[in-house]
Amino acid sequence: MTAPLLAVENLRVTFAAPDDPHAAIRAVDGVSFDLAAGQSLAIVGETGSGKTTLARALLGLHPAGAVAGSIRLDGAELVALDEQGWRPIRWRRIALAVQNAGTAFDPVQRVGDQIAEPMREHLGLADSAARVRALDLVAELGLGERHLRSYPHQLSGGEKQRLMLAMALSCAPDVLIVDEPTSGQDMLTRAKMLAFLNRVRQDTGISLLLISHDLAAVARLADRVAVLYAGKLAEVGPARDVLQRPRHPYAWGLLNAYPNMTTARDLRGVRGGLPDPAHPPTGCRFHPRCTQAVDECRRIEPPLQPVGDWLVACHLGGLQTLLRVDRLAKTFSLNGNGFRVEAVRDASLDVLEGEVVAVIGETGSGKTTLGRLVAGMLDPESGAIAFKGQALDSLSGPALKDVRKQVQLIPQDPFDTVSPRLKVAEIVREPLDVQRIGAPAERMAAVREALAAVGLPDGDSFLARRPHELSGGQLQRLVIARALVLEPKLIVADEPMSMLDASEQAKLINLLKDIQNERGMGLLLISHDVALVRKVADRIVVMRDGAIIESGPASRVVTQPQHAYTRALLSAAPAFDWFEDGDPVSGG
Amino acid sequence: MKSRFALTLVSLWAVLTLNFLLPRWLPGDPLAALLDPDSSSYVYNAEVRGALEAYYGLDRPLGEQYAAYLTGALGGDLGRSIRLNQPVSDLLREHLSWTLLLTLSALIAASLLGVIAGSEAAWRRRSAADRLLVVTGVLASNAPVFFTGMILLILFGVELRWLPLAGGRTPFARYDNALEQVRDYGAHLLLPALTLTLALVGSKFLLVRNSVIGVLGEDFMLVARAKGLSPRRLKRHHALRNAIVPFVHHLTAHAGFAITGALFIETLFNYPGMGRLIFESVVARDYPVIQGVFLVVSVLVLCANLLADWLTARLDPRTQEA
C-alpha cells in the first residue's frame, strides 16, 4: 500500500481562552486522517467544530507551541518546522482557499499582483511570466485582464472567490485545502464553483481537502468524509456511505438537518447545543446530546474504531440497531379448515436508533401482523427478532420483561384496546402497574407527564373520565400516552392516526416526531397513507401478501421505486393539486 | 478630493474674514485704542500711526474696509509693524523660512522614526521592548511641547554644553564655505528640531503601532503568510503599506499641531522663526504682525491638510472612487 500524501496523526491545536488566560481551548483534539494523492476528503461539521483551525494548522499558521501531534507530507514531518521551514511548503505544496474571499485580498494592491506574488516567490518566475500564467489561470474561470488589474473593492464577491481559487492554484500545489467554497453563494454560482473544482481534480490529480458544512457540495466532490465534532473526529468513511447512512449519532443528526431536494421529510435539528470549547464534556464529547448514551459514554472517550469499511468514534459502534427482524414468518390457520394463511413470510428489516421505518402496503399485506410480532403479542413460527442486539427468544423472565418495557405498541383501534371500565388515569398507569415501577405517587406523576406530552389535560377531572366520554382523537392520544409512559425505546405504531382528521393528524405526527427526536426513539410506523408517511419516514418498507418486496431510504423509494407494485401504490396515493390546465390532479 | 479642496477654499475665506473681523468686533476696541491719545496703547510715532490709519481705515464703512483689506492681503500688503516700522510681509518672509526649516525637519524625522519604531513594535507586540516604547510614547505625546523643550535645553545646552542655547546661528558669524554654514545652522537647529520631533513622535509611534497591529489581525495578512511570502515582504509590502493610510490621514491633524508646536519651541530656544516673532509682537501688542502671523500660519496649516488629504487619496485606492 502506498504511503498517503498527507498523513495527520493525533493533531492537537490549543489556544488560550480569550477571557481567561489560564483556561485552554483545544480547538482540535487528537484528529488523525490520511489523504492519498488524487483523493478528496471532506471535513464536515458545525461552525465552531474546529474545521478552520484544522485547515490553518496544515499550513503552520498557528503560533509555535499551539500545535502538537504529527503532520506528514510525503513522509516529512511538518509540525516541528519553524516559520522559515514552513515557507517553502506553503502554497507550493499545500495551498489554502479561505472561507471569506472578500477579505482575503490586500485592499491596497491590485489583484493580479497578489496572484503573481506567490509564483514569483516559489517558482522563481519573472514578473512577466507570472502575469501570463495568472492570466491563464483566471481565464479558465471566466475572468480576464481587467480583473487582474482591479483592486479588490472593485470586484464582486463571486469574482473574488474565483480569483482566490486561481491564486490558490497558482503554484500547482499537491494539496488544496478549500474552506467553505460555497458559503453565501447563490445556487448557480455554487454549481459553477463545484464544477470547476471537480474539473481541477480530474485535470491535475490534485488532492483536495474540502472543509464544508454544505453536505450536497461534499457529496459532489468528496471521495471520503470525516465528521468533526467539538474538535474530535466522530466518523470517517466513504462519502456515499457516510452521507446516506451515517453511523455516528451526530452525523445522523446532521444529515437529518440538511435540506435536500429529494426528501420531503421535515428538517430536524440535533437536540442540545455545541459544548463550551473551554470546558468540553467528560467522556464522549457528544454524550450530552446523544440519545443512546450509556454510562461508559459519560466517563470514557471513545476511540475511532473500524466498523466495517469505516471508522466511528462510539462506544456502541455507532447508531445502535434497536430492532433487527430476521426472516420472520407467521402462519395462521383458519378455524378448523386447515386453510393456512401465511400472514408474514421471510420478513427482514432493521430499525436504528432514532430512525423512523414505515411499513406500507394494502390491507392484508401482513403489516399489522408484523407489528404485533415485533411488539411481542404474537409468537413467530420461524425467524428471529433481536432488540438492541439481544435475540428475544433467548431471553426469559426479568430480562424479557425489561425488553417488553422498551418496546411498545400503539394499536390501530383504540376503542378495542382500552377497557371501558377503567378511568383515564388507570389506563395510562396500567403499564407501570404491570411492570411495578415506582411508588404510586411517582406513577401518577409519570401519568401526568405522559398526558401533557400528548397534549391532553392532566388535571384531576380529566383523569377521572372514562373512555366513552372522550372523542376519537382524544382516545387515540390517550393510547399514545399509555405507550409513552414506560419511556420506550421503540414504538410500533399501527395506523395510529386513522381516527383523526387532517389537522389532528398533522399535530400528532409532529408530536411523535418531536418525542422521537428528543429520546432517540425508534419508530416502526405501519400505515397505508403514503403521503403522510413521506413526511416522517427515514426508510420505507413495502409489503405485499406477507412479503417485503422493496425497502430502502425513503427518498429513494418515493422518487425511484424499483418494483412495479410500489409504483402502483405511489400513484394511487392521495395527491391533489391544480396545475395549469385546470383539472385537479388527484389519485385514488 | 474635490470637496476637500472646496472646503479648504471656504476655510481660507473664513480665516481671512476672521482676521478682518476679530480686531474690529472683539470688546475692548483694540484697534481704536492704537489711535486714541488717551489710551495706554497709543502709538506715538506719527509715521507708523499714519500707516496704521491708512491700513485699517477705521473711519470708512465696513464694506470698504473689507474690500481694501482683501485686495491688500491677496496682493501681499499686510500693513506695517508698529514695533519695527517695517512692512509686515517683509518680516514674515524673513521669519517664515526658519520656521519651515524647523517644522519640516521635525516632521520628517518624527514620521520616519514613528513609522519604523511603530512598525517594529507592532511586530514584536508584548515584548519588553514594545512595552517600554509604548510607555515612552505615551509620556512623550502627553508632555507639553515647551516642557520637553525645557528639559532638553537644560540637559544638552546647559549641563552638557553640547549645543548652543539659542538662536538660529551664531550671531555675526561669517562662514568660510557652505559646509561651515550648514554645520552652524545645523548645530543651532538640532535642539529645537529634536524637541519638536520628540513632541510629535509619541503620537505618531502609537498610531502606527496600533494601525499595524490592526492590519496584522486582518484576514489578508493571514493569506499573505499562507502564501509563504518572506517576512520582509509581509512587513513592508503588505502590512506597512496598509497601515500607512491612517497614518497619512493622521498627518492631516498633526500638521497644524507641528506648526503650532514650532511656535512654542522658537520662543523657548529664541529661534528666529515666526514663533519668536509672534511672541515679541504679543508683548508689544503689535496687532498687524500678530494678524499677519495668524494668516500665514493658517494658510500653512490648511495647505498641509490639503496635501495630506491628497496623499491619502493616492495611497488608498478605495477612496479614489469618490
Next chain:
Amino acid sequence: MQITLPQTARAIRQSRAPAAIRRLAASLGAEGAIGLALLVAFAIVGISAPLLAPYDPAAFSGAPLERPSADHRLGTNDVGQDILSELIAGARISLAVALGAAGGTVLLAVLIGGAAGYAGGWIDAALMRVVDVLMALPQLPLLILITALLGAGLGQMVLVFAALFWPGTARIIRAQVLSLRRRGYVAQARGFGAGPVYILRRHILPAIGPLIVFGLVTAAARAVVFEAGLAFLGLGDPTAKSWGLMMRYALNLPGLLLSDRWLWWLLPPGLCVTVLILALNLLGIGLEHRLDPRLKRP
C-alpha cells in the same frame, strides 16, 4: 411601614461603594484607572488649596529667590512669594479652567450636535458644514490672535476655549444622536405617542452620556494644554498665577538656566502640567475603551 427613601438610598450607596469603585476601575482598564486616580488627587489638592498651601501665594512671605528650606520647601520666586504655595494654588486655576472649558464645550456640543442629529435634513447639513469649516481652522494661532486682541482674563479664555473646542465633540454627539433616532425603539416610542422630551430623556441622553463624559475629559485636557501654553507665551491672565504663568516668570529671569534655580521654580510647574495632562489623557483612553470594548487592546 414607610422606610424613608433618602436613608435607604444612602445606606445602599454606602454599602455598594467599594464594589462600584472596583467595577469602575475594571471597566476603565489600567490606563483609565491611573488617570482617574491622578485626577482625583489633583482635585483634592485643588479644592483644599487654601488649607494645604503654607502661605498665601500672593503674599511676599520671604526674601526673593531663596533656595528651598524648611520655611519654603520650594524656595521663593523673584519677588519673594512662596513657590510651593503658588504651585498648589495653580492646581486650582488649572482645574477651574479645565472644568469651565469642558463644561462649556460639552454644553455647546450637546446642544448643537444634538439638534443637528435630531432634526436631520437641511439643518443638520448646514450645521455640519459650519463644523467642518471651524474644525479646519488652526486653533492655536486663532487663540493667540483672540487673546491678544481681547486682552487677558481667565473667564474670557475659558469662553474662547469653549467656542473653539465644541465642533469636535459636537460631531461625535451628532453621529450618535443620528443613529439613535433611526433605531427601532425610538420609532416604537413615537408609535406609543411619546414626544421629543420623553425620547430625549429616556433613550437619547443615557446613550450619549458616555460620550459626554469622554468629551468633557478631552476638552479639559486641551484646555489645560492651551492655557499653559498661552500663559507661557505671555498671553495669560496676569492675575491668575497658573502653572504656565509661573514658568513664564521663571524664564523671564535672566540666567535662570545657568544656575540651578530652574530645578525648583521651572521644573515643578512644568511637571504638574505634564502630569495633569497625562492624567486627563489616560482617563480619556480608559473611557474610549469603555465606549468601544471591541477595540483591540495593545
